[in-house]
Amino acid sequence: MQMRSVYLASGLLWLVLTVLTGLSFASRAVSEAQTEFTRISQQLFENIGQKLQVNEAVLDSYATFTGLGMKNGGQEERQFVRQFLQRYPQIIAVMRIERVPLASRDSFLKEARARHGMMYTIHGLDKDGKGAAGSVALSEEGFPVTFIEPSNRISSRWLGADIATNDFLRDTLLDAIESGRSAASRSFDWADGRAAYLMVRPSDDLSTYVSAGGMPWHFVGMMVRTGSLSSQVGDLPPGMAVRLWHKRFSPSAPQGWFVNVAEPPSGWLESRIFPRLERVRQVGSEAQPLILSVSWQLGWKQIGLFEWGMSAALSLVTMVLLWLGCESYRRYLSSRVEREARLFYLANHDRLTGLANRGLFYDRLQHAISRLNRSGKRLAVLFLDLDRFKPVNDTYGHVVGDRILQMIATRMKQALRSEDTVARLGGDEFVVLLEDIESYREVDRVVARLKGSIEEIFEVEEHRIRVGVSIGVAYYPEDGVLIEELLSVADRKMYGDKREPEAVC
Structure with a gap:
């Protein structure tokens, strides 16, 4: 114009x-x-x-x-x-x-x-x-x-x-x-x-x-x-x-x-x-x-x-x-x-993975909360933490580790809807915003899909590497109405989902 x-x-x-x-x-x-x-x-x-x-x-x-x-x-x-x-x-x-x-x-x-x-x-x-x-x-x-x-x-x-x-x-x-x-x-x-x-x-x-x-x-x-x-x-x-x-x-x-x-x-x-x-x-x-x-x-x-x-x-x-x-x-x-x-x-955005960073994620979450307050629907916040990722950096170097993070970001976006938001908070921590969810079962399927996708073997520079992931879920408004409350609940549930990491291949 x-x-x-x-x-x-x-x-x-x-x-x-x-x-x-x-x-x-x-x-x-x-x-x-x-x-x-x-x-x-x-x-x-x-x-x-x-x-x-x-x-x-x-x-x-x-x-x-x-x-x-x-x-x-x-x-x-x-x-x-x-x-x-x-x-x-x-x-x-x-x-x-x-x-x-x-x-x-x-x-x-x-x-x-x-x-x-x-x-x-x-x-x-x-x-x-x-x-x-x-x-x-x-x-x-x-x-x-x-x-x-x-x-x-x-x-x-x-x-x-x-x-x-x-x-x-x-x-x-x-x-x-x-x-x-x-x-x-x-x-x-x-x-x-x-x-x-x-x-x-x-x-x-x-x-x-x-x-x-x-x-x-x-x-x-x-x-x-x-x-x-x-x-x-x-x-x-x-x-x-x-x-x-x-x-x-x-x-x-x-x-x-x-x-x-x-x-x-x-x-x-x-x-x-x-x-x-x-x-x-x-x-x-x-x-x-x-x-x-x-x-x-x-x-x-x-x-x-x-x-x-x-x-x-x-x-x-x-x-x-x-x-x-x-x-x-x-x-x-x-x-x-x-x-x-x-x-x-x-x-x-995160420079390494191209995912939304903390600031953009907070902004989208705040807009989603404001919109849901008018529509009466729910949303879910997923907190993801990779298991046994530190040994990958120690064993294969940060270049390989960075490549693994980029591949994880790609798999996460493929496993989610286009309207869902994926963000990297830092290190090996990720969060996911699911809007307009109909039931807990729907969220469970997303969680399972994310775990299955992330835990598949990664092939990097002739190395076959597998990492685990722990996921915690917080629902709005049941688990909180503030952003920090939702992230805190999701983080706490993620630690409850921790299990022994699988061995590095």
């Missing part, structure tokens, strides 16, 4: 140590993941922020170029724009936008058709901003595109498009007018199907129209490929999510998303054991107010082979050490029990 408790405690200790070791390595992996998350998120903030700054700088350069009085759509402008498009592949198209009041629309169309041909017309944009939508009603004051590069079949759909006819593009234009600087729309599908967003800003000198209390007449725009921002994300660790959205929209509104690398679903246990890392920050200026969110739900995948291997190895080593400790303790307990049993045996 004690060892079972030790093994159980060791098992629990092993389990606790294994869990603590696993948590330690998991904590190490989580710490490394946090460092990696900080590095990646910071790099994303910087890369996307730099990309946005470049886009804003390009548009500012184009606005400065058009502010120099360059002819709208002239060869120098097209050359200048083509260099931009070649150098900055994220730019899909560059355009000029004019403010055209309703009263000036006819004169504007006449001038525009002279530059672009008779097919040029002011038309509306559909609600998705993909291209022409003739059914859209034009506003009293339009903002048509008067120049766009590259001048291919796809971008030509925007030539003459009134961006004020599209809700989100009109809001972008109003932001640019109000702030006097660049403004960015939400992401939408460009005419060729690629996701893009429009950046627009006044190209007029700010002081010119502010002092006049009006609004600018000329604007420049730039269509930027949204995928250029997605490319800045690169390869992410498994489970990391990145979302970039327009500040005007909520993070959960898909129409405001520029980049959306979704976070894979995590398990119930992972989300409660492992932390979720997240950083949210605006990466663009107010011209491109984009919010970047980087999140990472850590889980089992962050614990690598090294951590798993070390945890398993330390768990195995801990198990072996605890098992060795338990086995050592078990051997210690076993040796202590054996030692105590050995000491008890030596303290209560």
Whole structure:
């Protein structure tokens, strides 16, 4: 029972140590993941922020170029724009936008058709901003595109498009007018199907129209490929999510998303054991107010082979050490029990014959008397004394005499019941305790059996030796109720049974 408790405690200790070791390595992996998350998120903030700054700088350069009085759509402008498009592949198209009041629309169309041909017309944009939508009603004051590069079949759909006819593009234009600087729309599908967003800003000198209390007449725009921002994300660790959205929209509104690398679903246990890392920050200026969110739900995948291997190895080593400790303790307990049993045996048994000694006999007799007092039965005490044993020692030596005593002890135990007690008081004196006896005749048979067994010839070292025995019997409670009384009566009766010893053969 004690060892079972030790093994159980060791098992629990092993389990606790294994869990603590696993948590330690998991904590190490989580710490490394946090460092990696900080590095990646910071790099994303910087890369996307730099990309946005470049886009804003390009548009500012184009606005400065058009502010120099360059002819709208002239060869120098097209050359200048083509260099931009070649150098900055994220730019899909560059355009000029004019403010055209309703009263000036006819004169504007006449001038525009002279530059672009008779097919040029002011038309509306559909609600998705993909291209022409003739059914859209034009506003009293339009903002048509008067120049766009590259001048291919796809971008030509925007030539003459009134961006004020599209809700989100009109809001972008109003932001640019109000702030006097660049403004960015939400992401939408460009005419060729690629996701893009429009950046627009006044190209007029700010002081010119502010002092006049009006609004600018000329604007420049730039269509930027949204995928250029997605490319800045690169390869992410498994489970990391990145979302970039327009500040005007909520993070959960898909129409405001520029980049959306979704976070894979995590398990119930992972989300409660492992932390979720997240950083949210605006990466663009107010011209491109984009919010970047980087999140990472850590889980089992962050614990690598090294951590798993070390945890398993330390768990195995801990198990072996605890098992060795338990086995050592078990051997210690076993040796202590054996030692105590050995000491008890030596303290209560005769060293020569292995029979009970005087102390053990007295103890068993006292217990037998106490038990018989409750049951009302009897017991008998036999006192045995060997006849002519001293001549055996004198003639053959003490070695032979000791051997005879050992053989007598063996014969006595064989002649008695297993529940009877045989003890050696010392020298050649023995006592026997018979419990729960039914009659005197039963005791007489035991006495006869003992005498017959002891008086048989002993063969020791080619010697044939015979000894006699005298036996006295005392009964409880007839002959006494105390141990000393019973032994005294039995001793006295034994002397009455003495007879001449038989000769030594």
